[in-house]
Amino acid sequence: MGKINFVFYSMIFLVSVAMAGKPTAEEENLYNECDKGNGKYSSCTKLIEILSKKCDSGDMIGCSDLGYILGPKLGMREASITPYEKSCKAGIAESCFALGTQDIGLRGNIKKAVINYTTACEKFTDQKKLFKLRSCALKVALENCLRDEEEHDPVKCAIEAFEEITDKYNANSTKE
Template identity: 85%
Template sequence: MGKINFVFYSMIFLASIVMAGKPTAEEENLYNECDKGNGKYSSCTKLIEILSKKCDSGDMTRCSDLGSILGIELGMREAAFVPLEKSCKAGIAASCFNLGIHDIGLRGNIKKAVMNYTIACEKYSERLEEERIFKLKSCALKVALENCLRDEEEHDPVKCAIEAFEEITDKYNANSTKE
């Protein structure tokens, strides 16, 4: 299970970086001071406050950032769902990708993961190489998870989904390091 946890958090972090807009200087400074929750607590709190306000006012990129920081950096995975779901519904591909990971690894909800990877597959563009890779991963995961659900009477769909996620992640990570 250690490998899936490593892959799980690595993919969330990478997906967030790909789609995130440029943070303000203050946000960047607070993020660095927060140091993934190992730094100044007041910086983490202030960063969450700033991003929450921006998310509440309709800045979906900041909702995505908030979800990533809460879930990945600070380990508040359940709290990450609300901003990630909000930004995924608004079409932020990275949030949908991250939700798919959460749905598989934390909730075991493969049907929901398929829905989220479907959106990510449709919304990722192919402008940048990183986005193209996430698009390919999202589309491949959508198909693989649909197959896991199709065979759910014979196999555990969550176990199948975790194996499919690891296989697809390994495949695309190996391909991206060759380039």
């Protein structure tokens, strides 16, 4: 599980950087203080407050960013699910990918992971080709894990597939 958590956090960080719109100067400052630690937990709580308001007002990138701050940044992975779900339902591919990863590593719900990776596969554009390919490959691999669930543990199969696909695409991304 340690490797899947590391991979999850690394990928979500990269996705968050790639998807981030133009944050306000205050948000950027709060994010940097929260991200770097520096004893500035108050920066994290203020950032959560700002992103929560954005999410509640219908800003789906704000919801996705909130999920990222709550989950990978602060370790509140269960709390990150609601904003990720909201933004995934709105078609934010990065949130769907994050949910798929949590469905495997946190909840062990492979059927739900397939749904979320399917959405991510459909919603990622060619500008984020590696994430699109990874999402599509995970969807197929997890469907195969579910087909054979009477013969083996689908969660174990899913974790192994996730690690294998992540390793494959991480190796490919360093060549590009």
